[in-house]
Amino acid sequence: MKPEAGPLAERLARLxxxxxxxxxxxxxxxxxxxxxxxxxxxxxxxxxxxxPEISQMFGELIGLCLADSWQRAGRPDGxxxxxxxxxxxxxxxxxLRAMRGAGLAPEVHFxxxxxxxxxxxxxRVKPAQWHEDLSTIPDGPWLAVANEFFDAxxxxxxxxxxxxxxxxxxxxxxxxxxxAAGPRMPDSAIPAHLRAAPRGTILETSPAALGVxxxxxxxxxxxxxxxxxxxxxxxxxxxxxxxxxxxxxEFADPWQAPGESDLTVHVDFEALGAxxxxxxxRIFGPVEQGAWxxxxxxxxxxxxxxxxxxxxxxxxxxARHRLVAPDRMGSLFKMMGxxxxxxxxxxxxx
Ligand code: SAH
Numbered sequence: 001m002k003p004e005a006g007p008l009a010e011r012l013a014r015l016x017x018x019x020x021x022x023x024x025x026x027x028x029x030x031x032x033x034x035x036x037x038x039x040x041x042x043x044x045x046x047x048x049x050x051x052p053e054i055s056q057m058f059g060e061l062i063g064l065c066l067a068d069s070w071q072r073a074g075r076p077d078g079x080x081x082x083x084x085x086x087x088x089x090x091x092x093x094x095x096l097r098a099m100r101g102a103g104l105a106p107e108v109h110f111x112x113x114x115x116x117x118x119x120x121x122x123x124r125v126k127p128a129q130w131h132e133d134l135s136t137i138p139d140g141p142w143l144a145v146a147n148e149f150f151d152a153x154x155x156x157x158x159x160x161x162x163x164x165x166x167x168x169x170x171x172x173x174x175x176x177x178x179x180a181a182g183p184r185m186p187d188s189a190i191p192a193h194l195r196a197a198p199r200g201t202i203l204e205t206s207p208a209a210l211g212v213x214x215x216x217x218x219x220x221x222x223x224x225x226x227x228x229x230x231x232x233x234x235x236x237x238x239x240x241x242x243x244x245x246x247x248x249x250e251f252a253d254p255w256q257a258p259g260e261s262d263l264t265v266h267v268d269f270e271a272l273g274a275x276x277x278x279x280x281x282r283i284f285g286p287v288e289q290g291a292w293x294x295x296x297x298x299x300x301x302x303x304x305x306x307x308x309x310x311x312x313x314x315x316x317x318x319a320r321h322r323l324v325a326p327d328r329m330g331s332l333f334k335m336m337g338x339x340x341x342x343x344x345x346x347x348x349x350x
Pocket of ligand 1: 032036042051052085087088091111112113114117132147152153316
């Protein structure tokens with residue numbers, strides 16, 4: 001490995017040289033643990049920009065949607081705001097402000113691995129409690145949110161060869177990592193409609209994402225509540241490689257410099273929804289983010305913000321457009337809702 005590939009590349013190269021290739025999920029897990037553990041990746045000076053960093057309207061509408069559900073559920077006591085991967089805490093601050101306007105002031109619980117981002121969250125949201133995962137969050141009706149969280153969880157890659165489907169394993173090449181077909185997978189591991197895919201087709205699955213959504217749904221089913229999951233991805237399980245690396249707002253090579261760029265895969269909403277439904281919650285959507293924000297009233301909110309700050313009218317309209325336009329974030333990004341059986345349907349999914 002070249003020295004500029006960074007400290008993690010060197011460690012992984014030594015590990016692979018000593019004990020053989022690792023699967024793509026382990027590679028992605030190591031890369032993102034290092035990446036999120038060592039920097040604040042968000043914003044203009046970071047590597048990428050997310051919806052809540054573009055406009056306060058995003059978090060406000062999420063907060064209003066969850067507050068509306070809570071009101072129609074009969075305003076149960078002890079509701080908790082639960083956010084997975086809250087970034088800088090911007091979404092939570094906007095959502096909680098909107099909730100307060102609707103008479104809801106939940107306790108705040110964050111699931112976050114990055115010490116740097118925990119500090120950023122603590123500045124914006126007071127008081128809050130932090131967790132490594134969902135297991136230590138108290139019971140009670142949960143109002144849960146995850147924006148661009150599931151895409152960062154490790155995914156495996158399977159590749160079709162002339163001799164069936166194989167797990168893809170990451171080995172070492174001249175000066176970067178190289179994925180190649182590893183052990184054969186049983187056909188039963190592949191969705192029926194993809195078994196005869198052409199050679200070279202890649203299928204991604206994230207056992208980690210399915211595990212988290214299952215645990216989230218389980219807690220919603222037990223204690224009541226609702227969740228909104230926003231991310232880029234596809235509504236139907238489909239083949240194709242979506243693993244991507246982003247660094248300094250540019251695409252990078254995922255097989256170089258692991259831990260120095262943000263690695264993501266598109267979220268398979270069909271698989272997430274099916275895993276959650278098995279725990280007994282109801283699933284809403286996914287619908288495209290642009291349609292959901294529009295149904296929730298982003299146009300009226302933008303107009304009202306612009307009236308309050310005429311000097312910023314153009315900026316507000318540009319942010320609204322970026323969030324909803326199909327050729328920007330409006331179409332690739334999707335919104336999916338979960339609700340426990342005793343709770344009403346979530347707004348915006350009709
Ligand atoms: N939701 C924020 C940030 C998205 S980036 C926004 O929209 O701006 C992904 C977030 O998930 C970061 O906060 C990152 O530190 C966190 N994260 C990534 N992997 C995680 C894991 N395995 N457990 C907990 N948090 C994780």
